[in-house]
Amino acid sequence: MLTRDEIFEVLQTVPDPEVPVISVVELGVVRDVVISGEAVTVTMTPTYSGCPAMREMEADIRTALNARGIAQVDVQLVLSPAWTTDWIGPEAREKLRKYGIAPPGKAEPQGLVMLTRARQPVPCPRCGSRDTRLQSEFGSTACKAIHTCNACREPFDEFKAL
Amino acid sequence: MGGQAGIVHKQPDFQVAAPRRAPIADPLVEYLLRLGDDRLVLGHRMSEWCGHGPILEEDIAMSNIALDLIGHAQSLLQLAGELEGQGRDADALAYFRDGVQYRNCLMVELPNGDFAFTMVRQFLFDTYSVLLWDALSRCEHPQLAAIAAKSLKEDKYHLRHSSEWVVRLGDGTEESHARAQAALDQLWRYVGELFDHDEVNDAVAGEALIAVDHAAIRALWETMVKDALQRATLTLPAEQGTRRGGRRGLHTEHLGHMLATMQSVARAHPGASW
Numbered sequence: 197m198l199t200r201d202e203i204f205e206v207l208q209t210v211p212d213p214e215v216p217v218i219s220v221v222e223l224g225v226v227r228d229v230v231i232s233g234e235a236v237t238v239t240m241t242p243t244y245s246g247c248p249a250m251r252e253m254e255a256d257i258r259t260a261l262n263a264r265g266i267a268q269v270d271v272q273l274v275l276s277p278a279w280t281t282d283w284i285g286p287e288a289r290e291k292l293r294k295y296g297i298a299p300p301g302k303a304e305p306q307g308l309v310m311l312t313r314a315r316q317p318v319p320c321p322r323c324g325s326r327d328t329r330l331q332s333e334f335g336s337t338a339c340k341a342i343h344t345c346n347a348c349r350e351p352f353d354e355f356k357a358l
Numbered sequence: 359m360g361g362q363a364g365i366v367h368k369q370p371d372f373q374v375a376a377p378r379r380a381p382i383a384d385p386l387v388e389y390l391l392r393l394g395d396d397r398l399v400l401g402h403r404m405s406e407w408c409g410h411g412p413i414l415e416e417d418i419a420m421s422n423i424a425l426d427l428i429g430h431a432q433s434l435l436q437l438a439g440e441l442e443g444q445g446r447d448a449d450a451l452a453y454f455r456d457g458v459q460y461r462n463c464l465m466v467e468l469p470n471g472d473f474a475f476t477m478v479r480q481f482l483f484d485t486y487s488v489l490l491w492d493a494l495s496r497c498e499h500p501q502l503a504a505i506a507a508k509s510l511k512e513d514k515y516h517l518r519h520s521s522e523w524v525v526r527l528g529d530g531t532e533e534s535h536a537r538a539q540a541a542l543d544q545l546w547r548y549v550g551e552l553f554d555h556d557e558v559n560d561a562v563a564g565e566a567l568i569a570v571d572h573a574a575i576r577a578l579w580e581t582m583v584k585d586a587l588q589r590a591t592l593t594l595p596a597e598q599g600t601r602r603g604g605r606r607g608l609h610t611e612h613l614g615h616m617l618a619t620m621q622s623v624a625r626a627h628p629g630a631s632w
Contacts, residue, residue: 244426247429275507276503280511311585312589332418334419338425342415
């Protein structure tokens with residue numbers, strides 16, 4: 197049986213199916229790994245409630261651990277604490293930026309906020325300009341928004357802060 | 359639980375006889391079905407825009423919002439099924455209940471109408487939903503509090519989106535203003551049902567410690583809605599009779615048609631997986 201650290205190393209090789217440049221561990225969805233005899237329980241937290249990639253991640257985690265000789269893999273979903281993009285570390289953020297996705301800013305505090313609050317422009321991941329505009333709150337996946345850079349004229353995705 | 363008299367509301371708009379009603383077996387299950395059904399039905403309505411959005415970004419936005427709402431519904435219905443203990447999961451509850459067994463409010467089952475109607479409805483419901491989740495995230499039922507805290511984050515995005523559209527449409531062209539105002543006027547009579555408080559609310563407050571102050575939520579809701587409507591240059595509709603009944607399974611004719619579509623594949627192939 198692999199150690200807990202070795203299992204985390206294996207999971208580090210499992211990419212996010214929609215943002216393959218970072219792993220499910222870097223995304224922060226893997227909350228815990230518990231080894232009990234020959235069985236491994238992986239606890240995951242869903243990113244977005246309706247994210248269709250969750251089942252894919254679950255299957256990929258199972259496949260990766262099966263391939264390393266762990267036959268019994270139990271994946272459990274936990275809702276609390278709710279997933280936040282603050283769990284994405286600095287290295288993974290840099291990977292996102294290099295991939296062309298603006299990394300998430302700081303998540304808003306829990307609870308209610310003013311509807312009319314001002315929003316900071318998101319820096320362009322390509323040229324770094326802050327002269328950008330929001331194109332759409334909702335991008336190709338639930339976790340992304342679409343912006344356009346006025347400086348280099350390129351559209352880009354933003355990993356939304358949640 | 360109170361007698362039959364306690365649950366009969368005045369029905370100013372519907373000429374239907376109150377059906378004989380089975381006693382509520384488990385108020386907590388009933389309460390979760392209300393929360394789940396609101397989101398499932400509204401999520402399905404939003405999904406009907408997929409491929410029909412006025413612009414590509416909006417098509418994607420509405421599909422994303424639909425996914426979130428259906429995701430919230432799935433969590434809520436899953437929990438309802440577990441607590442009910444009769445072997446029904448979220449799919450069984452979504453696809454194998456008939457209209458009279460649905461507990462959603464009437465507002466969410468109304469046909470989408472035009473884009474303004476969809477967005478104004480979304481705005482009115484999102485505002486309510488965000489306030490409700492905020493309250494429920496602090497309730498003492500751990501599983502519901504977890505679902506609420508998670509859903510609140512996503513619904514805040516939805517509300518930002520729908521409120522900006524309401525302002526844009528209201529304060530837009532003559533045409534968009536007229537359509538947004540017509541939508542608001544039509545939807546206003548369905549608002550009251552969102553804040554109804556009945557014996558189910560009393561029971562879950564007592565047993566499951568899910569106490570939500572609907573009057574306080576309504577007051578906050580009105581402040582937020584009035585603020586956005588003012589920015590949208592829309593006129594607050596006059597008080598009207600409230601249309602209600604959804605919480606007791608008394609729906610408009612639209613729900614049955616919607617469910618026929620929504621449930622057709624699951625009912626044609628029960629037990630199928632893909």
